[in-house]
Amino acid sequence: MGYAVSPFKRQRIIEFDxxxxxxxxxxxxxxxxxxxxxxYRIRKRAKQEGPGAALVAHSRAPLHLARRWDERVDERIAQVRRELVADGKEAGAW
Known part of the structure; x- marks a missing residue:
């Protein structure tokens, strides 16, 4: 997808006969x-969700976060950083 369809164009598509x-x-x-x-995607959405919904594009944000971990990972990262600092090494963002 290189661009989003403007609400004006969406309105024309919805009304087209x-x-x-x-x-x-x-x-x-x-x-x-x-x-x-x-x-056809805009027309289908207008039919299913109503013309008002079809005037605005869906959010393109992901529905699920790609990188999730539990608190044990955070604790391990903090531990490794403490060890690096104790050894006099750089404990930057990595």
């Missing part, structure tokens, strides 16, 4: 500057 506009979906997408997959 090929019978009224007299152009195909492919031609409409070319005019608006979106891919057909984006067109």
């Amino acid at each position: 090929s019978r009224v506009a007299g152009v195909s979906v492919e031609e409409f997408c070319r005019q608006v500057g979106v891919s057909k997959s984006s067109f």
Whole structure:
């Protein structure tokens, strides 16, 4: 994904009707500057969640944190840092 579809373009996609506009979906997408997959994804979301929800893109933040560890790991990191400092060595961010 190189860019997000603006709310203005999303509104045009939601309201588009090929019978009224007299152009195909492919031609409409070319005019608006979106891919057909984006067109159908936005239309599907508008149908499922409502037009208001489809005007705003979903958050792209991950649903689950990729790096999680328990408190034992934090304790071990603190212990190693204390040992390094006691030995007179650098105990930086690593």
